[in-house]
Amino acid sequence: xxxxxxxxxxLNGLFAGSAYALFAVGYTLIFGVxxxxxxxxxxxxxxxxxxxxxxxxxxxxxxxxxxxxxxxPFWLATILAMLVAGLLGIVLDRIAFAPLRGRPDTHFSGMIxxxxxxxxxxxxxxxxxxxxxxQFPLGTIPGGAITIGQGALSYxxxxxIVAALVLVVLLTALLRFxxxxxxxxxVAENPKAARLLGINVEAIYSFSFFLSSxxxxxxxxFYGLAISRLDPTxxxxxxxxxxxxxxxxxxxxxxxxxxxxxxxGLTEVLSVALTNTSNYRDAIAFIxxxxxxxxxxxxxLGARRVREA
Amino acid sequence: MFGESVRNLMAINALxxxxxxxxxxxxxxxxxxxxxxxxxxxxxxxxxxxxxxxxWAVVLAAVLVPMVVAVIVGLPTLRLRGVFLAIATxxxxxxxxxxxxxxxxxxxxxxxxxxxxxxxxxxLILALLVALYLTWRLRGSRMGYAFEAIREDETVARTLGINxxxxxxxxxxxxxxxxxxxxxxxxxxLHAITPGDYGFVQAVDMLTFAVVGGSTIFFGPVLGAVLLTALPEVxxxxxxxxxxxxxxxxxxxxxxxxxxLLVILFLPNGLTSLFTRQWRRPTPLASEQAGAEVVT
Numbered sequence: 001x002x003x004x005x006x007x008x009x010x011l012n013g014l015f016a017g018s019a020y021a022l023f024a025v026g027y028t029l030i031f032g033v034x035x036x037x038x039x040x041x042x043x044x045x046x047x048x049x050x051x052x053x054x055x056x057x058x059x060x061x062x063x064x065x066x067x068x069x070x071x072x073p074f075w076l077a078t079i080l081a082m083l084v085a086g087l088l089g090i091v092l093d094r095i096a097f098a099p100l101r102g103r104p105d106t107h108f109s110g111m112i113x114x115x116x117x118x119x120x121x122x123x124x125x126x127x128x129x130x131x132x133x134x135q136f137p138l139g140t141i142p143g144g145a146i147t148i149g150q151g152a153l154s155y156x157x158x159x160x161i162v163a164a165l166v167l168v169v170l171l172t173a174l175l176r177f178x179x180x181x182x183x184x185x186x187v188a189e190n191p192k193a194a195r196l197l198g199i200n201v202e203a204i205y206s207f208s209f210f211l212s213s214x215x216x217x218x219x220x221x222f223y224g225l226a227i228s229r230l231d232p233t234x235x236x237x238x239x240x241x242x243x244x245x246x247x248x249x250x251x252x253x254x255x256x257x258x259x260x261x262x263x264x265g266l267t268e269v270l271s272v273a274l275t276n277t278s279n280y281r282d283a284i285a286f287i288x289x290x291x292x293x294x295x296x297x298x299x300x301l302g303a304r305r306v307r308e309a
Numbered sequence: 310m311f312g313e314s315v316r317n318l319m320a321i322n323a324l325x326x327x328x329x330x331x332x333x334x335x336x337x338x339x340x341x342x343x344x345x346x347x348x349x350x351x352x353x354x355x356x357x358x359x360x361x362x363x364x365w366a367v368v369l370a371a372v373l374v375p376m377v378v379a380v381i382v383g384l385p386t387l388r389l390r391g392v393f394l395a396i397a398t399x400x401x402x403x404x405x406x407x408x409x410x411x412x413x414x415x416x417x418x419x420x421x422x423x424x425x426x427x428x429x430x431x432x433l434i435l436a437l438l439v440a441l442y443l444t445w446r447l448r449g450s451r452m453g454y455a456f457e458a459i460r461e462d463e464t465v466a467r468t469l470g471i472n473x474x475x476x477x478x479x480x481x482x483x484x485x486x487x488x489x490x491x492x493x494x495x496x497x498x499l500h501a502i503t504p505g506d507y508g509f510v511q512a513v514d515m516l517t518f519a520v521v522g523g524s525t526i527f528f529g530p531v532l533g534a535v536l537l538t539a540l541p542e543v544x545x546x547x548x549x550x551x552x553x554x555x556x557x558x559x560x561x562x563x564x565x566x567x568x569x570l571l572v573i574l575f576l577p578n579g580l581t582s583l584f585t586r587q588w589r590r591p592t593p594l595a596s597e598q599a600g601a602e603v604v605t
Binding site for chain 2 (some may be wrong): 037095096099100103105107108109111112113115116117118119120122123124126127131236237239240243244247279280282283285286287289290293294297
């Protein structure tokens with residue numbers, strides 16, 4: 001067996017897993033509440049990252065500098081970009097999903113219309129931000145690293161892990177302890193009963209999209225910063241991983257998405273370490289997805305039976 | 310009206326659209342058709358260049374291999390209902406790309422060039438006619454009704470004694486065969502293939518053909534493929550070239566997205582629903598409407 005620096009591998013796995021988990025909780029939230037698969041989530045992830053980049057650099061690559069020469073510090077840009085991503089999520093819902101609600105084939109056509117929206121978002125991003133690779137300027141956050149055991153973790157990667165933890169805890173608290181969270185869970189359980197109880201179901205749908213997309217945008221920002229790579233197709237690889245993660249964890253389950261994210265991250269890193277090649281890294285997600293569909297289709301933490309679409 | 314190359318492309322795209330139609334007709338969204346097309350193209354090309362097989366045997370192999378892969382992927386995913394096929398098939402394309410890039414025989418990321426041109430115009434016409442005949446015969450057959458029943462309501466279909474998993478698998482495997490056929494024919498027409506030709510964009514293109522044409526009647530996908538293949542050519546004429554500038558990349562993506570979105574929102578049964586009103590999918594039963602989450 002090759003000489004493996006285990007602390008480093010585990011840190012790498014935690015880093016990748018945090019990014020996957022943060023991306024996937026947005027997926028799973030929409031699936032839990034509306035029973036639909038939002039295939040434009042990856043485009044929101046990409047747009048969130050670019051939005052933060054624009055606010056930090058004060059420049060839109062394809063169009064020129066922002067009016068007034070605004071340049072924001074990273075933390076403020078992140079918050080604003082998450083808000084923008086959340087609003088884009090509401091727009092996405094109004095355009096691609098709301099008109100289809102009530103149609104008998106709403107799940108099916110919703111997937112297609114969200115694919116269409118993903119194409120449109122990607123086209124806009126290619127226009128505004130140009131197709132080539134962009135990155136956050138050096139010094140956006142301090143460049144150092146912490147060491148744990150024999151492993152090193154740069155601040156930007158540490159930020160991904162911390163941000164994922166904080167945001168997921170906040171989301172869980174919101175869902176579990178607030179009245180709004182209770183309303184979301186009620187709508188997820190049964191929209192008709194929820195409406196009879198006086199819950200504004202459409203508003204809950206919009207808010208769920210806002211939450212899901214803001215988290216997806218955050219995943220794009222932090223991961224894009226950590227790997228220094230932003231481009232209009234950056235969402236496509238993470239999309240598959242996000243889907244594998246929510247199936248792994250159980251569709252609609254937030255803790256499941258987190259568990260699935262870390263499992264996938266660690267498995268990927270382990271496979272690279274053991275085989276000494278990263279060539280097949282991107283295929284791991286599919287293999288896990290396939291295994292779980294064969295062995296336990298409801299996912300590791302999925303309590304509900306397999307749902308009908 | 311159009312040049313030979315455009316007509317050939319129309320025929321290939323029509324085959325691809327029919328391949329997507331087969332799964333849609335059964336109520337399944339498969340995003341693996343581009344991957345099956347890629348498998349057909351690569352299997353065919355490698356057999357032609359490295360094994361020197363005759364063309365008919367190459368085509369046969371390029372049809373059979375995707376069918377085998379479809380059985381392997383389809384068995385675990387199709388016994389489940391809902392979105393699992395879409396997810397698993399989305400993944401298949403990614404895995405295929407990874408495998409092709411890492412295998413020696415496939416030429417890695419650069420792909421394979423200098424493939425001898427073996428596909429004749431009549432091959433394409435013949436393939437399309439056979440595919441059309443089969444999908445036409447499907448309608449009104451026992452299997453066709455089973456597909457329709459599954460699309461309308463899988464639970465009811467199963468209650469009626471229809472082997473839903475079996476029929477979904479048949480649709481998926483047949484669709485893989487057609488995609489493989491289109492892939493091998495296209496590879497032997499255009500000299501060169503690369504792994505990038507069979508990714509997400511190609512998958513969505515094919516889906517757009519089928520959805521725009523209409524997926525509830527067999528000639529809808531062909532209509533969609535022909536129209537959408539012709540569209541860039543029409544827009545590229547002198548008059549419109551300056552207005553649209555379709556070469557720039559993102560505009561094509563945007564156009565595809567907007568067309569797909571508009572059709573799914575306003576013409577859910579595609580263009581064919583405009584003039585096949587009497588064959589349209591019946592309005593949902595009252596019970597079904599009550600079961601749907603109607604939100605107004």
